[in-house]
Amino acid sequence: MASTIETTEPKASNGFRQHHPLDPLSPTEIARAVSIVREAKGQLGYNAVTIAEPKKAQMTAWLAAPEHAEKPARQAEVVAIDRTGAIWDGIVDLDAKMILQWEKLEGVQPLITMEDLIETDRVVKADLKVIEQCGILGIPPSDMHKVYADPWTIGYDERFGNGTRLQQALMYYRPHPDDCQYAFPLDFCPIVNTETKQVIHIDIPEVRRPLNKIPSNYNPKDIEAEGGYRTDIKPLLVTQPQGVSFSIDGREISWQNFKVHVGFNYREGIVLNNITYKDKGTARPLFYRLSLAEMVVPYGNPEMWHYRKHAFDLGEYGGGYMTNELSLGCDCLGEIHYLDAFFVNRAGDPITIKNAICVHEEDAGILFKHTDFRDNSVIVTRGRKLVISHIFTAANYEYCVYWIFHQDGTIQLEIKLTGILNTYAMAPDEDTKGWGTQVHPGVNAHNHEHLFCLRIDPQLDGHNNTVFQVDATMGDGEVGSKENYHGNAFYAKKTKYSTVAEGIADYNGDTSRTWDIANTNKLHPVSGKPVSYKLVSREVPRLLIKDGGLASKRAGFAKHAIHVTKYTDGQIYPAGRHVPQSSGEPSRGLPEWIAANSSENIDNTDIVVWHTFGLVHFPAPEDFPVMPVEPMSLLLRPRHFFLRNPVLDVPPSFSATPTQVREPGSKKQVVDAADRLSRLAFGGAARQQETCCSGH
Template sequence: MHPFDPLSTSEIDAAVAIVREAHDGPLKFNTVTLSEPRKAQMMAWLEDPENTPKPHRAAEVVAITPDGKLYDGIVDLTTNAIVEWNLVAGVQPLVTMEDLQFVEHMARKDESIIKQCEAIGIPREDMHKVYCDPWTIGYDERFGNSDRLQQALMYYRPDIDDCQYAYPLDFCPIFNPNTMKFIHIDVPAIRRHVNKAPPPNYHPKAIEKEGGFRKDLKPIHISQPDGVSFKIECHHIEWQNWKFHVGFNHREGIVLHNITFDDRGKRRPVFYRLSLAEMVVPYGNPEHPHQRKHAFDIGEYGAGYLTNSLSLGCDCKGTIHYMDAAFVNAAGASTVIKNAVCIHEEDAGILFKHTDFRDNSTIITRSQKLVVSHIFTAANYEYCIYWIFHQDGTIQLEIKLTGILNTYAMHPDEDTKGWGTAVYPGVNAHNHQHLFCLRIDPNIDGPNNTVFQVDAVRGPGEIGSPQNKYGNAFYAKRTKYCTPSESVAEYDASSSRTWEISNVNKLNKFSKMPIRMTKFTLLDGMSLKPRANRLMAFRPGSQHTFLHQKISQSCQSNQCLYSSGLGIFLIVTLLLM
């Protein structure tokens, strides 16, 4: 197998067996995933695979003992040996789907929760209609951070296919998975009875009952009778001069490695690694207990673990190639999510057009794009992640958000105080943000890359001066980042600020400027263009510190894969050698 390939089910099973043989006592397996080779070793092998030792296959294993101790280790799958095994303090591992389902199961039979449901109008015999979305609790001064606590956001469904977010409940239990007990329930001073409004249902069953789907929207059929333009060999993809490796892990989901571009027969490296490293969703209601709602949907739950099994027709259309994803469950058995990754082509509109006004002659070229995607569901939200390769040398990351708002019960006389919006009778949707962190490990024509800040500035001299007689001069001012601290920067809309990643040792033959990635063409530079400044709704010093700037730069390290840390308690990140 290729060193970048995700672990297979047999490799996961082997890693679990090796750990079990070496470790006395029961273990709950949280993670078994590929431990990527060291970058220097991997790049040497990629450069000359015939004469360079192939990096070993290795697995990172995260396991929990019954008393809550957390172990993180590395298993060499080539030598079948444990090379690292560490007891880790002060952090908590991801919350898995099994963890989430177990909390809901326990909630329905907990006597204290049953009594709270009865207090707001849900009879004991309707506990099968009670649901919860377990979230990590973050920090609550009453409980500290030594235990892996979860807060259960409670809901009700009159019918199994109803939308539970239209029926939020007003109390919040706290669950300790180490003791398998609910240790506390937060109950408001003013109770809010369960909502009795009719369900605003979007389920197909309800739509059919109300007259069926729209008839005025005609279908668009996509066909490729001659087949696709991309080639796939295992996890390697070639398309329109692009060549890259598609990986997939429990935390980031899709990881792209060794991205290169064929420039008239010369294979040119572009990126060593690209991934969506982290995201956070802070909520804006300061009233207890809502201040605890700040979900790290990647770092706390895992975009890979939450990935949907995709289906043809709506998730993906056209001629599709799928990739499966293998994970581990708590018992240590390997599991598979079928069709976790979708690879397909789409029409991308006009690539180039020019009309000569003299004779009205026109040159026009259509464009296609290659899309590598996955979709994951984090409680009420869906995140559709699209890595898009274009024929003009652009790589685009597109993130679509769908799903449903997170809600809380609202008293008829209650004032939302601006912290949320009444979206239905008795339903308050709290203010929140979605903030993403893209991790870029560049390899522009080789590993010696430099980051420049680029600002559009006025030319020197006042109007009427020899340097700028008519006052129309402006240029792109490039500021080199020499240290990580210098690279901590904000976006400046007034100067249309972008960033360039350049190889200063290689010059473009026409511009005589360093080879760089720009927005327009692979061969002459790719600019990073985050959106204009927006309010960051959290205090300095919080767990969200990686989001205080739009861009930051750090030195290359296998320990710096995740901007929020390997564990939870620990907007663009560039990794340079």
């Protein structure tokens, strides 16, 4: 039976919530930041008000000794737009009630908010020239309420530059209120001035595409009409009769040996901070900060305006802003704890997204097992995992983001892609030229990539860390040679990255390439190798945009799988702080930082690892009208970090030692032992115990 649990929030002596320095801003703090700015700067429109994270040195000093070190001040980052359309960046001290920084920005635009998207949809439907284009396709003015726009940032268009906030509207039609509009794409693209709320131009193809007339739907009514739902699915119940195995103190989660602070902001969504693992009673630091810092979705059709379709869903819209309110028993299953998210609207009022983050446990399958064929002795231990997740909707696509903690110290990032393909109209028998696929009559879905940039700020037993590239390599010597007579020698070839210029690499499947993030100051007492965490990531396509192409210039972070830089406060976003309408010239974000510091030392120092991974999507009819989830995953795994297997103390699901097997009356002894172990592992779930024992 699904349910929710409550959090425990620490209180100060005055009874108010005592904030951790990395907690997201509360509604009260957002309102206070706006009030301070409004009093000093007058009436403004607000694009973002979010936590200004403390400087790392100050934060780590406080984490090390919170009773003695000065607690970092609560500060807010503010992005605002004045009545002239000018953009302002500011830092506000909430305790001192003063503006610390206030800067007018030139040549950049802030991200597009949900309010901007909704307003653009309204604007295009009321525009006379848009109505005219709809009429050409057979949609009368009386049907304009059936026309829908997916507003996208314009990417960059040299005709308009970046002096004004613009959006492009990808157009669709919905004949019936329950129809999927992506089955009815329109063949023109309005461009909207976000500030003046006017359509300033419409891109129209030289050869017009007709409007499709055939629906393709996924709502229950249509599925019932097509034969109905499956009837052979039996209920699956997830219960934890004794409650969950994790505890939450404010936004700090303790589970098994892990402890992690869960932050959230309008851009990255979930941010994990100060991750530690208790090893034999000692809390060992693993990662200072983990987040999805950016992503880009370049489309592969070079025709017309489609080159502009390369969305930076985090930097141009905000993964936090687009996050869903999660539903119990649907998005999350089991004993659930939710965390809310708080943002600002254009008027400066706080808004709340309920249930933005889901925290729950899941069965993780077999943790370890061994059966000795000689005597039928066996041990099998099932694992558990903690999942911290959120889901955001970027127009047509859904991105389900799962941060998963495993009992053996592994941290997994899994992303599931679902939602609906971005579609475009096509004429009967039109040649897609390989740039797309007809997924429904008259509906073309273009090839595209989903490339995510993971920002890893490690602190493996300390902040001085080093990255090694690890390649499975054949040993030297030819077949028949003394050193490798049978040619079977191979080893892990490790290449240390010593400078920023060296710390740039691509993935190599031929060598099963991984990367060790290591603390070379601490060696394992048995293996003699540095304690480390291994980045295992196999889904790493190259950016399929040629050098010099617009998307390549704007998404320089995606040109390589790995970049390593020396830690610098403020270097968070690999495509730059303000992404919309950037041309890529000059480069911003990660390419800019690397160019300026290519010879900087990254060996045995405070570093950041940037990893770009993802998938290439060649659409197919099975992806339409709504796409089954396509998952991708990567791991951060401990190597030479623990003395030996760290989960030997997890209660087995079943165990029969050689001695138990041999002794008289062993069957009853084994069953009794199995029952005790089952109660430890499952809280007395006898049926699961019986299932485990039934084969022995």
